[in-house]
Amino acid sequence: MNILNTFKQQQIPSSYLEENDETLKKLILSAKKQLGDQLLILAHHYQKDEVVDLADEIGDSLQLAQIANKNQSAKYIVFCGVHFMAETADMLTRKSQKVILPDLNAGCSMADMANPYQLQRAWEALQQKYPDEILPITYINSSAAIKAFVGKNGGLIVTSSNAEKIISWAFTQKKRIFFLPDQHLGRNTAFHMGIPLSDMALWDPVTNQLKGDLKRDIQVILWNGWCSVHQQFTLEQINALREKDSTIKIVVHPECSHEIVEAEDAYGSTNKILQIVQSSPVDTHWAIGTDNNLVSRMKKALPQKISFLNPNSCPCMTMNRIKLPNLAWCVNELAQKKENNIICVDEETTNASLAALDKMFSCH
Incomplete structure (x- = not known):
């Protein structure tokens, strides 16, 4: 990725930051009307209500990237999410289309836990220990550079739903997998497939060491990364809710720790959580363990059915960097034929990443 080109973030004028919400909404709606189908605004489920309300499409990171890929009319795709999501959208769209991130500081702490230098060191060490026996798999919640590395080494990309x-x-191709950057999604998925925890090991990118019972025939090597939002749920919270209401059902995201996922009644991707709750009997009471921006919207729609697993959980702070002023500034500038915060992944990185993405789609 061309870092210099990607991170040329223009400064949002203070007038937008000082403006009231109603005026900002009017600016956004006016720009949408002026640009018509040349503008597509995408919003991730974890965005604030004020942003979601003005989006053309809402979904998880892969859904939104696929929507961008299928759209042929939009010249500008404004992605209200985080950096890796906008990168994926850029790689899946046409060269004539431009992907814009309203605030380039909207990153992802988990994606940042794996960089190409660390991954190269890890790969070399693991190849020495297990020559030609490992298939790399990266969660879609990773940078374009990590996706490209995985693609170049015959691996593929994974989502929480697939x-x-x-x-x-992957196990039909190689004896072992190297899963990054989220250890919890890898561990929880492999465990539910019947792989014991004792056959998993953890790669520490800081010490460049593999940790676990290495006398065993390790099948799953997990990168030591995690989502800060999904680490805010505890067994104490689950037990307290069940003591208060013995009929309550718990559903969590697989990025939660293993002990939390094992204590739930159901788990799944963001979309799976929505489907589980919406399809359950009307009198089912659910406590939901994922980003509270989404849970709050679900609770507004189904107040008697939804509770927060952790009402004090902090939502994704980087996702929340995108606010009405950022969105209003971006689209108002576009209406005036001014382009800011364009995400542009270079061709080499794109081609290698697409190899990994295409392999995922062919398996899906």
């Missing part, structure tokens, strides 16, 4: 299918396929 993880089991992808890992099952």
